[in-house]
Amino acid sequence: MRQHDIVIVGAGLAGLRAAFEGITAGLDTAVLTKVHPLRSHSCAAQGGVNAAINPNDNWEDHAYDTVKGADWLGDEDAIEIMCEEAPQAVLDLDTMGAPFSREDDGTLAQRPFGGQSYARTAYAADRTGHAMLHTLWEQAIKLGTHIYQEWQMLHILKDPNTGRCAGVVAYDIATGKVETILAKTVLIATGGYGRIYASNTNAMINTGDGVALALKAGAHAADLEFVQFHPTGLRNSGILISEGVRGEGAYLIGADGKRFMQKYAPNKLELASRDVVSRAETMEIMNGNGKNGAIFLDVRHLGRDIILERLPQIRQLSIDFEGVDPINEPIPVRPTCHYTMGGIRTNKLGETYVPGLFAAGEAACVSVHGANRLGANSLLETIVYGKVTGKEMVRQIQEGTTREFPTYNREDVLIVERKIAELKARSSEDGYRQADLREDLTQAMQEHVGVFREEKSLKKGLKKILDIKEKYKKLYIDDKSENFNTDLLTALELGNLIALAEGTVRSALAREESRGAHSREEFTTRDDKKWMKHSIVKWNHATDEAEVDYEPVRQLGKERYKPVERTY
Amino acid sequence: MAEEKKTTTAKKAVPKKTAAKKTTAKKAPAKKVAAKTTETKTVKKKAAAKTVTFRVKRGERWQEYDVAYDASTTVLSGLEQIKGDQDGSLTFRRSCRASICGSCGMKINDRSRLACKTKIKDMIEGMDHRNYQGRDVISIAPQGNQPVIKDLVVDITQLFNKVEAEEPYIKEGPERVEAKDKTAYEQVNAVSNCIMCGLCYSDCTELEVNDNFHGPAALAKAFRFVADPREGQKTDRLKKLSEKGGIWDCVRCGMCVDACPKGVAPMEAIGKLRHRAIEAGITNNRGAKHAIVFKDDIRNGGLLNEPMMLIKTTGLFGAIEQIPNALHLAKKGKVPSFFPEKIEGLDEVKRMFKVLEETELDVETKVLDEGPGAG
Numbered sequence: 037m038r039q040h041d042i043v044i045v046g047a048g049l050a051g052l053r054a055a056f057e058g059i060t061a062g063l064d065t066a067v068l069t070k071v072h073p074l075r076s077h078s079c080a081a082q083g084g085v086n087a088a089i090n091p092n093d094n095w096e097d098h099a100y101d102t103v104k105g106a107d108w109l110g111d112e113d114a115i116e117i118m119c120e121e122a123p124q125a126v127l128d129l130d131t132m133g134a135p136f137s138r139e140d141d142g143t144l145a146q147r148p149f150g151g152q153s154y155a156r157t158a159y160a161a162d163r164t165g166h167a168m169l170h171t172l173w174e175q176a177i178k179l180g181t182h183i184y185q186e187w188q189m190l191h192i193l194k195d196p197n198t199g200r201c202a203g204v205v206a207y208d209i210a211t212g213k214v215e216t217i218l219a220k221t222v223l224i225a226t227g228g229y230g231r232i233y234a235s236n237t238n239a240m241i242n243t244g245d246g247v248a249l250a251l252k253a254g255a256h257a258a259d260l261e262f263v264q265f266h267p268t269g270l271r272n273s274g275i276l277i278s279e280g281v282r283g284e285g286a287y288l289i290g291a292d293g294k295r296f297m298q299k300y301a302p303n304k305l306e307l308a309s310r311d312v313v314s315r316a317e318t319m320e321i322m323n324g325n326g327k328n329g330a331i332f333l334d335v336r337h338l339g340r341d342i343i344l345e346r347l348p349q350i351r352q353l354s355i356d357f358e359g360v361d362p363i364n365e366p367i368p369v370r371p372t373c374h375y376t377m378g379g380i381r382t383n384k385l386g387e388t389y390v391p392g393l394f395a396a397g398e399a400a401c402v403s404v405h406g407a408n409r410l411g412a413n414s415l416l417e418t419i420v421y422g423k424v425t426g427k428e429m430v431r432q433i434q435e436g437t438t439r440e441f442p443t444y445n446r447e448d449v450l451i452v453e454r455k456i457a458e459l460k461a462r463s464s465e466d467g468y469r470q471a472d473l474r475e476d477l478t479q480a481m482q483e484h485v486g487v488f489r490e491e492k493s494l495k496k497g498l499k500k501i502l503d504i505k506e507k508y509k510k511l512y513i514d515d516k517s518e519n520f521n522t523d524l525l526t527a528l529e530l531g532n533l534i535a536l537a538e539g540t541v542r543s544a545l546a547r548e549e550s551r552g553a554h555s556r557e558e559f560t561t562r563d564d565k566k567w568m569k570h571s572i573v574k575w576n577h578a579t580d581e582a583e584v585d586y587e588p589v590r591q592l593g594k595e596r597y598k599p600v601e602r603t604y
Numbered sequence: 605m606a607e608e609k610k611t612t613t614a615k616k617a618v619p620k621k622t623a624a625k626k627t628t629a630k631k632a633p634a635k636k637v638a639a640k641t642t643e644t645k646t647v648k649k650k651a652a653a654k655t656v657t658f659r660v661k662r663g664e665r666w667q668e669y670d671v672a673y674d675a676s677t678t679v680l681s682g683l684e685q686i687k688g689d690q691d692g693s694l695t696f697r698r699s700c701r702a703s704i705c706g707s708c709g710m711k712i713n714d715r716s717r718l719a720c721k722t723k724i725k726d727m728i729e730g731m732d733h734r735n736y737q738g739r740d741v742i743s744i745a746p747q748g749n750q751p752v753i754k755d756l757v758v759d760i761t762q763l764f765n766k767v768e769a770e771e772p773y774i775k776e777g778p779e780r781v782e783a784k785d786k787t788a789y790e791q792v793n794a795v796s797n798c799i800m801c802g803l804c805y806s807d808c809t810e811l812e813v814n815d816n817f818h819g820p821a822a823l824a825k826a827f828r829f830v831a832d833p834r835e836g837q838k839t840d841r842l843k844k845l846s847e848k849g850g851i852w853d854c855v856r857c858g859m860c861v862d863a864c865p866k867g868v869a870p871m872e873a874i875g876k877l878r879h880r881a882i883e884a885g886i887t888n889n890r891g892a893k894h895a896i897v898f899k900d901d902i903r904n905g906g907l908l909n910e911p912m913m914l915i916k917t918t919g920l921f922g923a924i925e926q927i928p929n930a931l932h933l934a935k936k937g938k939v940p941s942f943f944p945e946k947i948e949g950l951d952e953v954k955r956m957f958k959v960l961e962e963t964e965l966d967v968e969t970k971v972l973d974e975g976p977g978a979g
Contacts, residue, residue: 071697072760074800075705133774133834135796138786145786160793166704167796174773210753239700272676275702353702356721357676471688514692520754523692 050397053422081165106406269372386425407552777836820870852891
């Protein structure tokens with residue numbers, strides 16, 4: 037029997053940071069990932085990581101910026117932890133050897149970012165996530181971390197007597213074997229589910245497996261309707277162009293060649309928060325100031341030298357994927373699904389509603405981002421909450437009630453095995469190809485649950501998703517083999533995407549206000565009296581449906597955090 | 605916004621068999637909301653899509669698939685088309701589609717490339733164009749120098765074992781210094797662009813004949829730590845790197861520089877490690893000796909004294925081992941002289957050495973002009 041004190045699912049920044057805590061505390065810690073750790077999507081984060089490191093800055097301002105950025109839906113206790121711990125968390129990475137960019141005197145460089153009142157974003161050129169991920173991976177090697185590489189989690193096990201999380205059922209991709217891994221505590225750090233949209237900046241692996249499986253295991257998901265549309269995805273591919281580019285001084289211009297942000301955010305202009313900028317762009321395009329569905333990001337005035345030194349990857353991405361060299365031409369960009377603020381609901385220490393089950397990073401809804409995440413707060417969340425949650429898991433094992441391995445129900449493993457066998461056995465006769473269902477699902481989300489939302493369209497979207505959910509039961513795959521069956525894996529991932537799309541559209545339909553990234557055309561203002569609460573999604577196994585409920589925001593009652601109108 | 609209507613044919617593969625039924629949702633025209641939010645799928649040019657044949661190596665056989673493409677279609681999206689519409693059993697790794705995760709390295713028209721970064725159009729219009737029985741063809745095979753698991757998926761264990769053997773993390777020790785300015789990190793920055801995609805490993809000509817060679821990726825990673833001011837064990841690392849299989853086994857063919865999608869230039873990093881190793885006095889090995897003797901011969905006479913160089917590099921016993929080779933060469937009349945004449949214009953050679961010695965060769969801070977990915 038495979039068993040570890042701590043099993044961490046996902047080897048991105050949050051997962052590896054938590055693993056560091058487990059191993060340095062002397063606990064048997066294993067990381068399970070469906071890809072090699074360095075392939076995790078954390079590597080794609082570009083712009084940076086926020087921390088009030090400069091002596092002239094302070095973490096309380098960072099916390100206030102975050103509360104405001106979150107449109108007062110963030111949990112203030114968690115936001116304070118994140119911002120107060122931020123400087124140390126970034127310096128930890130520096131000590132480990134992360135190649136952060138430097139000022140002339142060798143100290144950490146920091147750049148301005150959207151929604152921040154101070155230039156507090158540390159960075160490694162325009163590939164900060166890549167630099168941080170490689171550094172934490174180096175630490176994992178140094179510490180001899182046990183890594184189940186190219187293993188996919190298929191089920192979260194629970195102790196039938198106590199309801200505690202007992203480990204996971206996982207699939208060894210190379211061999212096709214279904215294995216049970218028992219654990220005293222499990223951390224879900226599997227990232228977001230931006231792949232529910234057709235146009236997105238996410239990697240193809242971002243299918244929300246951990247969120248969906250935790251939901252099915254009885255944990256709650258929160259705020260699924262809050263999906264961040266990044267203002268600058270490349271027009272054709274949706275590939276991300278970092279907010280750091282605007283931090284360096286880039287302009288947004290319309291087809292008429294003129295800047296337009298002064299109409300929407302007269303003070304912060306291009307560096308207003310992402311929901312504001314994405315809505316502004318959408319309005320401009322609707323009003324005919326776009327070209328082929330895009331507006332433009334212009335860096336020409338920065339000059340060749342700055343572009344080459346600080347934005348080399350951006351330049352290359354523009355050349356490779358859009359055929360545009362930003363030194364000479366503006367880059368065509370548009371709002372593109374980027375980040376899911378929602379996720380598995382946790383308290384300020386990363387605990388979910390299932391004892392022994394934890395969540396961190398984009399997979400979690402702690403919630404430090406509320407209704408809208410500020411740029412460079414996501415890398416920060418991964419390293420602070422990877423650390424905080426890792427420490428809490430260690431504490432519970434060392435001091436708490438979780439010294440013994442829980443028991444589990446062998447039938448749960450058989451159910452997973454039967455599900456795989458059944459999927460393989462299904463014939464193409466009268467069945468559906470997964471590519472078609474995936475296309476239908478992601479197009480439905482794109483069309484009905486985008487930047488602006490309205491009731492009729494949302495209802496249509498829900499109907500389409502429920503229809504796809506039915507068809508999914510007749511999905512067939514071509515590959516019936518045992519080893520490295522990616523056809524099977526992506527089919528299972530699609531099931532997770534469908535569940536999360538359903539939760540997202542149901543939550544969006546229910547929330548009758550506009551807050552942060554959620555903009556309803558019939559309810560154009562924020563309604564704090566009725567809606568200053570988290571949407572909670574629970575899975576009803578009897579009806580096999582997502583159900584929406586609510587939970588209050590965790591407030592600290594500080595004068596400074598009192599909700600006011602949010603302008604930039 | 606008529607151009608935003610989906611023209612699915614531009615994206616979809618040409619199916620060999622009738623695709624499964626489509627839902628009516630697909631045919632719906634761009635609706636009010638969709639038009640407003642401008643988030644319909646990839647905006648396609650109206651130009652009719654062309655077709656190319658992918659010849660994909662699957663075990664011992666090559667399988668052909670037709671793929672529709674336009675100016676922006678990548679080889680990866682071509683493979684996705686095949687997997688989605690024609691043959692779900694075609695197996696390959698992929699994730700970010702933005703050349704940052706390193707998953708989709710494969711041999712495309714015989715050279716190792718990232719499928720997500722390689723445009724079909726460039727393969728057809730460029731120097732690598734392949735024509736097979738009158739059709740435009742792109743050949744796709746798994747990476748080299750590694751065992752194949754299935755179709756385009758190779759076993760990356762060996763590559764990563766070698767990277768991990770370099771102890772790729774900052775170590776405590778006496779050689780740690782606090783950086784006083786940002787240029788101290790420029791070397792680290794240049795090589796830490798590496799995404800461990802394995803393309804350099806796949807195309808490495810030394811690895812084809814020498815399994816023990818650490819390989820370009822591992823050595824570039826090793827350089828990243830030797831160059832880092834925070835590293836405490838620089839000399840110790842250089843000693844280990846000078847052993848068999850290390851920096852002196854590279855034959856400087858340049859394939860890794862060519863293959864790298866992020867401009868890391870592993871061969872350059874290996875060159876810098878060699879330079880640093882000699883400077884640190886780690887010269888008691890064949891590679892370093894060869895380099896030193898080579899330099900001295902040229903400086904002294906302008907030509908190599910090959911027999912003496914062999915003895916100086918490998919020692920007397922090493923040279924004796926080479927006697928069969930020498931006899932073989934002798935049979936063909938190719939016996940290098942023990943006493944090569946000095947070349948004409950030796951003064952000029954000496955002047956060149958003088959200039960090089962006076963102007964310190966900047967092998968330490970050279971950073972690529974065009975930034976990462978330019979290669």
